[in-house]
Amino acid sequence: MLTSLVVGVLLMNVFAAVLVVVRAPVYGARLYRPMLLNLVLSAAPLVVLGLAVVVLLPLVVVGTPRPVVWVVGAVLGLVWLLLLPNSGYLITELNLNHRREGERVPEWYDVLSVLVLAMSGVLTTVLNVFLVVLVALVVGGVDSAEPLTGTTARLLEGVLLLLVAFGIYLGRHVRLNSWDVKHPRHLVRKVLGHLRTPGALGNAIGFTLIGATFFALMYLVMIGPVVRGLVDVEQLRNMTGS
Known part of the structure; x- marks a missing residue:
């Protein structure tokens, strides 16, 4: 089940990239590079999460003190969280702004392309959140699937999806990027300045709540x-094992 989920999300991302790339040679149009850049940024959180698994699991297996594991996990988790909105950001590309007058690209092709692009971002976001919940439970010493249905997992998922929507x-x-965190004072001033403009705070709250609900x-x-x-499956194994 989990393997099918991961493979399906990866294939959706590959499909989106293929549609963007082949558009240029098939229809004699220019290659729209921003879409490819957005796809790369969308995949970045999964790369960081994979790195976190490679680093954290051996630390847990060899019995590294919990404080050390949590510090390493917190650093990698922060990097992952800063990159995560890049995945969901693809829903904002659900438009035809990249079309240019005189191009021979059929409208149906571009409609399907941006739909696949947006869905790849949605699926990647959902997969990221689920995998990080799994990693958090494993690092926390949980060796059962039952906690995935518990309150702690639900709260973590909800907070992450709210942060994703606000980041988008x-x-x-506000035209911020993940790497703007390198200049925290400028970032805070820019965000606060935007939210003080008339109607901005209401728009931010509305977008965050509706976006988080959609992802949820x-x-x-x-x-x-x-x-x-x-x-x-776990319950069945426990029953047969007993």
Whole structure:
């Protein structure tokens, strides 16, 4: 189940990249490089998460003191969190702004391309959140699937999705990037200055809540059956083992 989920998300990202790349030679149009850059940035959180697994799991296995594991995990987790909105950001590319007058590209092709691009971002976001919940439980010493249905997991998922939605808002409307965190004072001034403009705070709250709700529903559709399956398999093994 989990393997199918990961493979499916990766294939959706590859499909999105292929559609962007082949558009140029097939229809004699220019290559729209910003879409490819956005896809690379969308995949970055998964790369960081993979690095975190490679680093953290051996530390847990060899019995490294918990404070050390949590510090390393917190640093990698912060990097991951700063990059995560780049995945969901692809939903804001659901438009045809890249079309140029005189290009022979059929409208249906571009409509499907941006739809695939947006969905790849949604799926990547959902997968990232689920995997980081799994990693957090493993690092915390949990060796059962049951906690995936618990309050702690739900709270973590909810907080992460709210942060993702707010990060997307900052990227689209304040034009911030993940690496702007290198200049925290400038970043804070820019965000506060934006939120003080008339109507901006309401728009930020509305976008964050609606965006987080959308991702939460997608999470429920995608991850709910996987979690239920993992719990059922574990219960079945416990029953047969006893």
